[in-house]
Amino acid sequence: MNPKSLIIDDNPFIIDSLSDQIRQHHPEIEIIGNARSGREGLEKVRTLKPGLVFLDVEMPDMTGFDLLGQLREITFQTIFITSFSHYAIKAIRFNALDYLLKPIEEEELRQAIRRFYANLGKTANQEHIQQALDNLKTETPQEQKLFLQTQEGELRLPLKNIVSIEGERNYSYIHLANNTKKLSSKTLGHFEEILSDKGFFRCHRSFLVNGHYVQGLQGPGHFLLHNGNLAPISRRKKSEATAWFREYLADNEH
Known part of the structure; x- marks a missing residue:
């Protein structure tokens, strides 16, 4: 079964550009919809049930993290989309999340898709997102948790x-x-x-x-x-x- 993807970004140019790249270079990934606001994206996540969501971090009505925080359960993999915002990049890297920088480069997208396939059937992506949401709720930095890849x-x-x-x-x-x-x-x-x-x-x-x-x-x-x-x-x-x-x-x- 082909993976079903949803693109959520308030910039229509980013939606169109990313859609074109996916159709051209990753035609096996089906784009089942897009949304131009966090609220619309939340509704479509619930109704369309994608396996992969490309999610803008910073949107006018809510952040990508706010959107994810309103879901009872995260059943899909997420690739964040962001401009070079210092805060957003630090939050994403701290929680070991996958992301693409705008404007989206073909090679970066290819690598992100490769990681998506490598994680199919695993819960690592969802666990990292849940930990990110928990960290954002934690007011004391020392109580936050860091994902660390080691030899073990x-x-x-x-x-x-x-x-x-x-x-x-x-x-x-x-x-x-x-x-x-x-x-x-x-x-x-x-x-x-x-x-x-x-x-x-x-x-x-x-x-x-x-x-x-x-x-x-x-x-x-x-x-x-x-x-x-x-x-x-x-x-x-x-x-x-x-x-x-x-x-x-x-x-x-x-």
């Missing part, structure tokens, strides 16, 4: 369990509160991008620390962590690191 498989880690992240070339070691560590194929720059507004700080080219576990400054060039370990502070980051730590303490006083 995919893990879902609460941020409050991460003490620091240490970069090593194109890999990163995630140091946990229970004194274990996990190896990720993501770079330290990736983690800095998605965690910098959640209480984490890049204090050194190879270190990202969680403010929740920073006990204080140790000497001229280190943070003292709760487990007694030291995280280096680069010379050029010293004043910024001191200011960040003071601000973090002020924001998290109880």
